[in-house]
Amino acid sequence: MVREGRAQPEGREAFLQELMTYMDHLYRMAFHLAKERDEAQDIVQETCVRALAAYEQFTPGTNMKAWLTKILYNFFFDHFHQKKRWISVEDRTGEGDEGSDYWDRVPAQNPGPESHILLKERSAKITDALRKIPGEFRAPILLVDMGDFSYAEAAEILSCPVGTVRSRLSRGRRLLANHLKGYIGAPEKGAAEK
């Protein structure tokens, strides 16, 4: 189920303390899912409320980070995403396919000055590019590349098969590379668009 064991929380206070250590991770996930910063904060707050309310359901010794992330994604999809999280098994591979879901309404430009942004220029480019790719391809990138989750963990969080994570991740990275042409070292002409 999860590969990483952690210190076993003893009671609500210990659980809360460990939960707080994942705040940056949770906010990072929400920041790249949400339309704006306030929305990201709402998602994180609600995730924490739900997690603490259900802390007795958490199995000590399993991966709290994955458990919290699953709560965050479930909340996000329940409240902000009106359609099924995985539209079909087939990848939508059309160039410029922006999807027809929640992310269509996300502004493509950087949401504004972000006080915590380090490496501003590069981070802004990545953030902009991520916002331009459809959510079903973005989610595996967020989980695997930003969250350091294994494919199996990402699949569990997204409630989909591991093979779907792999194919969407591959496609997502290619879409991302297309949006970062000239910024990330480009492969031989035509390879990224294939």
Added chain:
Amino acid sequence: MNCEEAQELITALIDDELSERESASIKSHLEQCVRCQAMHQQERALKAEVRMAAASVTAPADLRKKILLGLGSVPEQGGIPKEREGPGWLSQLALRPVFVFALLLLLLLPAVYLMRPKELSIPLFALESHQKIVERSLAYVAEENEEKLKAELLRSVEGRFAPMGYDLSMMGLRPVGGTVQEISGRKILVTLYEGTAPSLTCYTFLGTEGDVPKEAALFTDPEKRIDFYTFSRGGVNGVMHREGKVICILVSKLPMPELLALARSKAQPTPPPL
């Protein structure tokens, strides 16, 4: 295998998610296909960029405070709340009588106060985050070229200060990557050293003696005239010293005497050039 079939395998190869058979298959294809080699290199670079970008997004300090306050209003028993109309958390609070909220704040202030040092203390953060960095569970960028890593970290703080870099090859340790963290608006450069000895992280940030944790023990090196502060938590040791305006904390599971000796041998009485 054609190039289209290779793409998913290239992705999984980068993430170390292939079976031995798949790995051998894609490596064989890469040896023969220049285009897929380029795709492989590009995707690796892309993953590194995304990881670096991840490090730049951290939770706002006020969000942590809001959450600590808000969590006190959650009943201790019960499962995950039922569906609500949107986020709901703030609006629910807003509907309650003001005096109830004020009372709640008063009740929670001690808990918030107790949690506060954890947020603000960089040395404590260093001890707690060390293992997470070793496990790569914090945003982390792999870069074994010491100069490139230093340049990357230096750039992340717009050249205001450089990460303290040490040659630990005598201990069998070498730099393998780093990360940039932020605590209360202060940026911290972290370099991870790995090898045959227990992993070591080096935290560099701008600070003063005021950053010394209360529980730290003081050791003054009479020759270098540098004060070293030692502190521990959960089997993880930290040694902190200051070079001008720059503070360095070495963190490791190495025994404290060894870690202190290491810090003493590497510390310089004057700050390194930026």
